[in-house]
Amino acid sequence: MDLDMAPWKHDPPDASDIAEFVPGPGIARLVSPVFDLGELRAALAEVLTRVEYDDSFGEWGFGTLPVTRRPGTQGRDPVDLSGRFWIRPDDTYTEIQRDDVVDEGAYSELCPEFAGTYFEHVLAELRAATGIGRVRINLKQPFNANSWHRDPEPRLHIPIHTNPGCMFLVNHFCTHLPADGSTYFTDTRGYHSAFNGGDAPRIHLVAAVFDSDPVLT
Numbered sequence: 001m002d003l004d005m006a007p008w009k010h011d012p013p014d015a016s017d018i019a020e021f022v023p024g025p026g027i028a029r030l031v032s033p034v035f036d037l038g039e040l041r042a043a044l045a046e047v048l049t050r051v052e053y054d055d056s057f058g059e060w061g062f063g064t065l066p067v068t069r070r071p072g073t074q075g076r077d078p079v080d081l082s083g084r085f086w087i088r089p090d091d092t093y094t095e096i097q098r099d100d101v102v103d104e105g106a107y108s109e110l111c112p113e114f115a116g117t118y119f120e121h122v123l124a125e126l127r128a129a130t131g132i133g134r135v136r137i138n139l140k141q142p143f144n145a146n147s148w149h150r151d152p153e154p155r156l157h158i159p160i161h162t163n164p165g166c167m168f169l170v171n172h173f174c175t176h177l178p179a180d181g182s183t184y185f186t187d188t189r190g191y192h193s194a195f196n197g198g199d200a201p202r203i204h205l206v207a208a209v210f211d212s213d214p215v216l217t
Contacts, residue, residue: 018164018176019176019178020176020178021175021176021177021178021182021184022175022176023175024170024173024175025170025171025172025173026171026173026186026187026190026192027168027170027173027175027177027184027185027186027187028184028185029182029183029184029185030129030156030182030183030184030185032125032129032183033122033125033128033129033183034181034182034183035118035121035122035125035158035181035183036118036181037160037179037180037181039118040118040122040158040160040181040205041160041161042118043114043117043118043119044137044160044203046117047113047114047117047119047137050113051065051113062138062139062140062141062144062146063138063139064081064082064136064137064138064139065136065137065139066080066081066111066134066135066136066137067110067111067114067119067123067135067136067205068107068108068109068110068111068123068133068134068135069107069109069110069111070103070106070107070108070109071106071108071109075107075111078099078100079099079100079102080102080134081136083099083101083102083134083151084097084098084099084100084101084102084151084152085097085098085099085147085149085150085151085152086098086149086150087147087148087149087150088148089147101152102133102134102152102208103133104132104133104134104153104208105131105133105210105211106133107133107134107135110123119205122158122205123135126156126207129183130156130209130211131209131210131211132156132207132208132210133153133207133208133209133210134207134208135205135207135208136205136206136207137160137203137204137205137206138203138204138205138206139201139202139203140166140194140195140196140201140202140203140204141196141201142165142196142197142198142199142200142201143196143197144195144196145193145194145195145196146192146193146194146195147193148191148192148193149191149192149193150188150189150190150191150192151188151189151192151208152189153188153189153208153209153210154185154186154187154188154189154208154209155185155186155188155206155207155208155209156183156185156186156206156207156209157177157183157184157186157204157205157206158181158182158183158184158204158205158206159177159178159179159180159182159184159202159203159204160179160203160204160205161179161200161201161202161203162176162177162178162179162202162203162204163196163198163199163200163202164176164198165196165197165198165199166194166195166196166197166198166202167194167195167197168184168186168192168194169192169193169194170186170187170188170190170191170192171190171191171192177204185209
């Protein structure tokens with residue numbers, strides 16, 4: 001039997017909006033807060049002069065720098081940087097859990113490297129909008145992807161540095177999150193991942209949402 005390719009010989013898929021944000025199931029742009037991208041980038045540059053970027057996940061192509069911590073800690077224990085998630089890692093399709101449960105409400109203290117920077121304003125605005133737990137700066141190197149997993153709670157993302165090759169996926173939906181000062185809601189209780197298919201690093205501020213509903217658009 002010959003394969004009927006006629007349906008696929010017409011116009012190619014429309015790629016005109018591929019570098020834009022397109023809302024869909026599990027991913028939305030918040031009405032507010034919206035931040036000054038220049039201030040975010042300047043504040044990050046300042047913070048990185050105060051502390052070396054965490055390289056504990058360097059072999060995996062990503063890094064994590066804590067913005068908030070539990071009082072009396074440095075914020076760099078494994079539970080601070082990762083935490084409980086579920087994954088289906090092999091061809092059995094069996095879901096398993098990994099890492100420890102995180103008490104998101106305990107992350108009430110700003111890490112000292114961020115004191116006096118624009119991130120103090122960002123944190124105050126996020127807390128005014130919704131209940132948040134851990135806040136981290138996440139780095140993803142070029143040509144790299146996260147695992148396909150689900151988390152106990154959603155996340156807010158504020159892209160600081162990105163490129164059109166960076167995409168975020170929740171279940172069957174995928175889109176680009178531009179660095180335009182917006183805050184994006186990602187329902188990471190669903191299976192999700194992110195990949196950086198561009199030539200430059202991707203850096204997001206990421207906050208766990210744990211006790212109230214953000215306003216979406």
